[in-house]
Amino acid sequence: xxxxxxxxxxxxxxxxxxxxxxxxxxxxxxxxxxxxxxxxxxxxxxxxxxxxxxxxxxxxxxxxxxxxxxxxxxxxxxxxxxxxxxxxxxxxxxxxxxxxxxxxxxxxxxxxxxxxxxxxxxxxxxxxxxxxxxxxxxxxxxxx
Numbered sequence: 001x002x003x004x005x006x007x008x009x010x011x012x013x014x015x016x017x018x019x020x021x022x023x024x025x026x027x028x029x030x031x032x033x034x035x036x037x038x039x040x041x042x043x044x045x046x047x048x049x050x051x052x053x054x055x056x057x058x059x060x061x062x063x064x065x066x067x068x069x070x071x072x073x074x075x076x077x078x079x080x081x082x083x084x085x086x087x088x089x090x091x092x093x094x095x096x097x098x099x100x101x102x103x104x105x106x107x108x109x110x111x112x113x114x115x116x117x118x119x120x121x122x123x124x125x126x127x128x129x130x131x132x133x134x135x136x137x138x139x140x141x142x143x144x
């Protein structure tokens with residue numbers, strides 16, 4: 001459903017957030033091991049998420065990645081997707097056409113649009129805190 005970039009980005013933020021709940025910063029090696037992702041690719045994604053201020057990074061021996069307390073309760077999955085993919089996931093044509101809209105719909109527009117709107121609402125209403133808590137309590141996992 002999500003691109004690999006989004007998939008790794010969401011999983012990385014959720015892992016980092018779950019560790020931030022315990023006041024821990026995590027290193028890139030710990031992240032890739034716990035979400036089963038390639039290190040160089042994940043590092044690039046984390047750079048994008050850091051620039052978007054979804055996560056924070058600190059260098060040095062006590063450094064690593066974290067989600068600030070004020071972000072953990074407010075950042076939504078939709079914001080992560082938007083930081084990585086831009087608005088195309090929510091607004092772009094499912095067939096990749098440039099001029100797809102309600103007035104000039106692609107063949108799939110009218111079928112997909114209501115589903116996309118529901119998905120957008122769910123992703124806008126779901127915070128990383130909710131999902132990080134489910135990981136922390138072992139109700140859910142990030143490993144296949």
